Amino acid sequence: MLLIACPWCGPREEVEFRYGGQAHLHHPTDPWTLDDAQWAEYLFTRDNPEGWFTERWCHIHGCRQWFVAERDTRTYEFRPNPAEEARRG
Numbered sequence: 383m384l385l386i387a388c389p390w391c392g393p394r395e396e397v398e399f400r401y402g403g404q405a406h407l408h409h410p411t412d413p414w415t416l417d418d419a420q421w422a423e424y425l426f427t428r429d430n431p432e433g434w435f436t437e438r439w440c441h442i443h444g445c446r447q448w449f450v451a452e453r454d455t456r457t458y459e460f461r462p463n464p465a466e467e468a469r470r471g
C-alpha cells in the first residue's frame with residue numbers, strides 16, 4: 383500500500399488521489415501564433431525523468447485540494463515540495 387502525504391490531511395492511501403501530471407506547465411502566452419507542431423509539443427510532450435519529478439496531485443476522495451509533490455519515478459517515494467510547504471506557511 384502506497385501512502386501519499388496530503389498537505390492538509392496527512393498520509394492517506396494512494397486510491398484517494400488523482401494524478402494531475404507534470405507540475406509547473408505554462409499555457410502559451412500567444413497560442414494563436416503556434417503552428418501544429420508547437421501545439422503538439424505543448425499538449426503531448428512531458429518530461430519523463432528517471433528520479434525525482436515534480437507533479438500535481440488532487441486528494442479527490444478527501445479534502446479535494448490540489449497540491450504539488452515530488453515523486454521518485456524509480457522507487458515511488460514521495461516528498462513534499464519545498465515551495466508548497468513555504469506557501470502554506
Ligand SMILES: [Zn+2]
Pocket residue numbers: 388389390391392441444445446447
Ligand atoms: Zn487532503
